[in-house]
Amino acid sequence: MPRVVELLLLLVILTSFIVLGTTRLSACIRAVAVQGLLLGLLPLALYPGGSLHIWGLAGGTVLLKGVILPRFLRWAIREAAVRREVEPRVGFALSLLVGVVAVAAAFAISRILPLPERERAMLVPVALATVIIGLFVLTTRSKAVLQVVGYLILENGVYLFGLTHVERVPFLVEVGVLLDVFVAVFIMGIVVFHINREFDSLDSTRLTELTD
Amino acid sequence: MKWSVVVSLAMLFVIAPLLPGIAAKTRARLTGRRGAPVLQPYRDLARLWRKGAVYSRDTSRVFRFAPIVLVATAAFAASLVPLDGQRAMLSFSGDFVAFAYLLALGRFLLVLAALDTGSSFEGMGASREVTVAAFAEPALFLAFVALVLATGNLSLGGALGGPLSQAWPGAVPALAMVTVSLFLVLLAEGSRVPVDDPATHLELTMIHEVMVLDHSGPDFAMILYGHALKLALFGSLLVGTLIPRAALTAPLAIAVLALGLVVVAVAVGIVESVMARLRLNRVPQFLTAASALAALGVILLLVG
Amino acid sequence: MLLLALIAVPALAAVIAYARRTPQWRATWLIVGALLHLALVTVAWVVPPLPLFKGWLALDSLGLIVLTTVSALFAVVGFYAVGYLRRESPRGGRAFASYLLAFLAAASLVAVSHHFAVLWVGLEATTLAVAPLIYHRHDRRSLEAVWKYLVISSVGIALALLGVFFLATAQAGAPSARPLVLEDLITDAARLQPAWLKAAFIFLLVGFGTKMGLAPMHTWKPDTYGEAPSLVGGLMAGALTSCAFLGLARITQVAVAADIAPFVQPLLLGFGLLSLVVAAAFLVGQTDLKRLLAYSSVEHMGLLAIGLGLGGVGAYGAVLHMINNAFVKGLLFLAVGNVLLPARDGTPPGVSGVLHRAPVSGFLLLIGLFAVTGSPPFGPFLSEFAILSAAFHGGHYWIAATVLGLLAVIFVSLGARVLGAVYGAAAPTGARESAWLAAAPVVLALVVLGLGVFIPRPLFQALAAAAGTLGGWAP
Numbered sequence: 006m007p008r009v010v011e012l013l014l015l016l017v018i019l020t021s022f023i024v025l026g027t028t029r030l031s032a033c034i035r036a037v038a039v040q041g042l043l044l045g046l047l048p049l050a051l052y053p054g055g056s057l058h059i060w061g062l063a064g065g066t067v068l069l070k071g072v073i074l075p076r077f078l079r080w081a082i083r084e085a086a087v088r089r090e091v092e093p094r095v096g097f098a099l100s101l102l103v104g105v106v107a108v109a110a111a112f113a114i115s116r117i118l119p120l121p122e123r124e125r126a127m128l129v130p131v132a133l134a135t136v137i138i139g140l141f142v143l144t145t146r147s148k149a150v151l152q153v154v155g156y157l158i159l160e161n162g163v164y165l166f167g168l169t170h171v172e173r174v175p176f177l178v179e180v181g182v183l184l185d186v187f188v189a190v191f192i193m194g195i196v197v198f199h200i201n202r203e204f205d206s207l208d209s210t211r212l213t214e215l216t217d
Numbered sequence: 218m219k220w221s222v223v224v225s226l227a228m229l230f231v232i233a234p235l236l237p238g239i240a241a242k243t244r245a246r247l248t249g250r251r252g253a254p255v256l257q258p259y260r261d262l263a264r265l266w267r268k269g270a271v272y273s274r275d276t277s278r279v280f281r282f283a284p285i286v287l288v289a290t291a292a293f294a295a296s297l298v299p300l301d302g303q304r305a306m307l308s309f310s311g312d313f314v315a316f317a318y319l320l321a322l323g324r325f326l327l328v329l330a331a332l333d334t335g336s337s338f339e340g341m342g343a344s345r346e347v348t349v350a351a352f353a354e355p356a357l358f359l360a361f362v363a364l365v366l367a368t369g370n371l372s373l374g375g376a377l378g379g380p381l382s383q384a385w386p387g388a389v390p391a392l393a394m395v396t397v398s399l400f401l402v403l404l405a406e407g408s409r410v411p412v413d414d415p416a417t418h419l420e421l422t423m424i425h426e427v428m429v430l431d432h433s434g435p436d437f438a439m440i441l442y443g444h445a446l447k448l449a450l451f452g453s454l455l456v457g458t459l460i461p462r463a464a465l466t467a468p469l470a471i472a473v474l475a476l477g478l479v480v481v482a483v484a485v486g487i488v489e490s491v492m493a494r495l496r497l498n499r500v501p502q503f504l505t506a507a508s509a510l511a512a513l514g515v516i517l518l519l520v521g
Numbered sequence: 522m523l524l525l526a527l528i529a530v531p532a533l534a535a536v537i538a539y540a541r542r543t544p545q546w547r548a549t550w551l552i553v554g555a556l557l558h559l560a561l562v563t564v565a566w567v568v569p570p571l572p573l574f575k576g577w578l579a580l581d582s583l584g585l586i587v588l589t590t591v592s593a594l595f596a597v598v599g600f601y602a603v604g605y606l607r608r609e610s611p612r613g614g615r616a617f618a619s620y621l622l623a624f625l626a627a628a629s630l631v632a633v634s635h636h637f638a639v640l641w642v643g644l645e646a647t648t649l650a651v652a653p654l655i656y657h658r659h660d661r662r663s664l665e666a667v668w669k670y671l672v673i674s675s676v677g678i679a680l681a682l683l684g685v686f687f688l689a690t691a692q693a694g695a696p697s698a699r700p701l702v703l704e705d706l707i708t709d710a711a712r713l714q715p716a717w718l719k720a721a722f723i724f725l726l727v728g729f730g731t732k733m734g735l736a737p738m739h740t741w742k743p744d745t746y747g748e749a750p751s752l753v754g755g756l757m758a759g760a761l762t763s764c765a766f767l768g769l770a771r772i773t774q775v776a777v778a779a780d781i782a783p784f785v786q787p788l789l790l791g792f793g794l795l796s797l798v799v800a801a802a803f804l805v806g807q808t809d810l811k812r813l814l815a816y817s818s819v820e821h822m823g824l825l826a827i828g829l830g831l832g833g834v835g836a837y838g839a840v841l842h843m844i845n846n847a848f849v850k851g852l853l854f855l856a857v858g859n860v861l862l863p864a865r866d867g868t869p870p871g872v873s874g875v876l877h878r879a880p881v882s883g884f885l886l887l888i889g890l891f892a893v894t895g896s897p898p899f900g901p902f903l904s905e906f907a908i909l910s911a912a913f914h915g916g917h918y919w920i921a922a923t924v925l926g927l928l929a930v931i932f933v934s935l936g937a938r939v940l941g942a943v944y945g946a947a948a949p950t951g952a953r954e955s956a957w958l959a960a961a962p963v964v965l966a967l968v969v970l971g972l973g974v975f976i977p978r979p980l981f982q983a984l985a986a987a988a989g990t991l992g993g994w995a996p
Binding site: 011015018022026028097098101104109116130 | 393506519
Binding site: 117118119136140143149152156159160162163166167169170182185188189192193196199200203204209212213214215 | 638641642645646648649652653656659661662664665666667668669671672675676679680682683686687689690693700714716717720743744747748
């Protein structure tokens with residue numbers, strides 16, 4: 006169902022843009038949750054036929070990326086009197102522009118590389134764009150939990166790319182990857198919680214004691 | 218000249234003041250009030266027209282010209298839009314630039330008139346209005362570029378007419394984003410929430426209203442009408458993009474346009490009742506998001 | 522079967538150690554797990570195990586070398602950890618042994634997997650297993666260190682995953698093969714899509730390089746090694762980097778087989794030289810002992826990359842250097858750990874005159890200094906010599922000269938700091954040396970000395986085979 010796939014991929018880009026442009030922390034987390042949901046629906050749209058493998062992957066992704074991880078992140082920032090505003094090092098308008106440039110660049114780069122079949126042809130540029138946007142969010146946001154959000158977006162981009170190969174990268178591996186991401190974000194969440202408690206803020210620009 | 222073009226233009230001119238009325242009524246209903254009647258703007262216009270105008274001693278001819286120019290440019294711009302679904306009254310290659318800049322000319326004169334009064338309120342409103350316009354312009358042009366790319370036709374009359382219905386099936390995501398972007402631009406250019414709240418009473422929070430504070434009587438009526446006409450124009454752009462009417466017969470197409478405009482007004486009313494006005498320094502962000510959406514649509518059309 | 526046991530035994534020991542209530546039992550399980558693992562590895566040398574799961578898990582010479590290095594280092598560090606835990610009485614010491622054993626299990630997974638995605642999973646698992654160990658002291662500085670480590674490592678690992686997927690795309694043109702399995706990638710190397718393969722190499726280089734600590738992705742190293750407990754630092758510098766190096770070596774094997782060596786060699790050389798330059802620059806005037814060792818680790822990772830990039834004897838030298846580096850770093854970190862155990866920071870005058878205060882550790886620091894800078898008769902001399910001779914043979918005179926110059930600078934900087942710590946006026950602070958804690962680094966020093974004098978025949982054969990797959994040969 007190429008139409009549905011295109012629509013889902015477009016929504017993925019839009020959720021990335023929401024993370025780039027919004028001022029509210031909870032909106033960022035919610036956007037990443039929606040992105041996880043979309044990513045879970047994609048295997049079902051890409052490979053209609055619904056083998057157990059596909060359903061399992063879809064279900065696991067939706068559960069993990071759409072529900073568990075965002076809820077955990079919200080728990081991690083709940084404690085302190087943290088300002089629920091994003092305070093980026095690069096302004097919002099500029100971030101949005103960078104996002105657009107990233108999408109354009111991703112489409113341009115995908116022209117050079119030989120792509121798979123027509124239906125999955127849009128997966129590659131969207132995946133690359135999501136990776137770039139994730140990296141951008143991770144490096145330009147000073148709040149620790151937003152860096153985790155950036156990492157999640159980065160992982161989502163990599164996962165998107167992996168969807169071009171569902172039959173080549175078998176089930177066990179995908180489970181392993183999902184699990185690793187889960188544990189990674191879990192640990193990061195715990196550290197964020199500790200940062201919150203220790204510094205009474207989530208601002209990672211405060212983490213400057215160690216230096217040469 | 219096909220009669221349908223004339224009739225549709227006339228319909229637009231007549232319907233224009235209805236749209237702010239519908240939006241206000243929708244907003245009132247959704248917030249638990251009864252609200253003013255839908256036809257209230259017509260009564261306002263009639264009332265204002267009967268009154269005499271008062272001019273400050275410090276103003277010049279610009280102040281008197283501005284409302285007339287506003288209405289004239291808006292009417293002229295209306296002739297560029299294919300209102301009956303197939304052709305516009307006036308159409309030439311690149312006329313979307315003319316469309317944008319005719320409306321900008323009207324706004325420019327209004328800004329001059331505001332500065333002419335020498336009052337600080339109007340000046341503040343004028344600078345805000347110009348800022349919003351500056352950010353809305355790239356979004357509008359990117360949306361136009363997307364339409365041009367989708368239909369291969371460099372004129373509004375062509376782009377919104379026949380070729381668009383063929384372009385839609387192949388480019389749904391891109392055109393959907395262009396539609397959303399146009400809606401956001403409509404909110405900005407029409408001075409609606411979340412950019413500007415038409416129901417606010419405080420001058421310091423106004424953008425458009427405060428700019429025209431000094432106008433009275435027929436001048437003010439013309440300004441209100443011109444603004445409503447601008448809203449209707451953007452609405453017809455939106456309806457034209459969303460629903461290509463080339464295959465419909467002329468009366469049906471005009472009826473669909475009228476209905477579409479009403480729906481747009483209701484949508485504006487809904488948006489006004491669920492959202493609050495944005496802080497002024499967030500408005501550029503909002504409009505950059507609209508530009509980003511339109512840019513995304515352009516990119517998708519370029520590669521798709 | 523043996524391959525599964527190599528992973529399962531430490532994992533099981535980790536779970537049991539966590540369930541135990543008393544510290545003594547946990548320490549026991551740590552040692553039991555380490556020794557069992559070492560025994561299994563010895564068996565693997567004698568009786569080569571068969572591949573499992575359609576070749577996903579297999580043990581070739583390169584994997585066996587890495588596995589042995591990790592296992593041996595872990596065993597020694599495990600012994601040290603027992604004494605360390607007893608002395609430090611750490612908060613949250615409950616899971617310390619478990620995380621260590623989990624790390625061993627994950628490292629074993631990396632060493633035995635011939636499927637790139639499984640290798641990735643293992644490497645990510647090692648990353649995560651070490652994180653709580655870094656945060657052991659639960660203070661501000663270690664919090665900052667673990668945060669930086671997590672963010673940078675996770676980004677690197679995510680990019681490595683993207684590289685793995687690129688590799689799968691490159692293999693799409695060879696449909697009969699098993700996807701992402703090393704053997705099939707090598708046999709079908711000619712049919713791999715070159716553009717995707719090159720992109721895969723770049724991303725895997727950046728990703729694995731981040732875990733190794735190649736410049737410019739090394740920025741997490743000084744903070745992490747500086748704040749983690751010394752034995753954790755030693756384990757990371759010795760075992761974790763070896764696992765990451767294995768990942769890099771695997772993709773190099775594929776690249777060599779696919780004939781894009783001219784593309785990958787400049788990349789490896791570039792990153793390697795950059796690492797050397799950065800290490801030399803930051804070592805000058807470095808006062809903190811553990812950060813000093815971190816930059817030294819960056820330097821040696823650079824040497825490994827250069828060895829891989831030069832090919833020929835350089836490949837042999839790189840693998841041999843990986844072994845030497847692991848043991849030397851273990852030695853140094855444990856010795857520094859002994860020195861710093863009483864004191865709280867590593868800057869002078871807290872640390873000086875160590876030779877008077879803790880003679881064994883001071884002497885070991887001296888040995889470590891000479892070993893890590895590549896002096897004979899220690900092991901690193903042989904491996905660095907091999908890498909340099911590869912540079913000369915290949916006609917890369919400029920590279921050889923630069924490397925030599927930078928090594929000299931590093932020798933001076935390291936020597937200045939370590940000699941200043943070992944000699945000099947004795948500091949009043951400091952407790953007595955514990956025999957248990959001093960024993961572990963002594964064993965490592967003996968190994969380092971041994972490897973410099975004599976390389977056992979089986980090891981030499983394994984090294985030669987490994988070098989062969991990397992496009993090189995043994996001297």
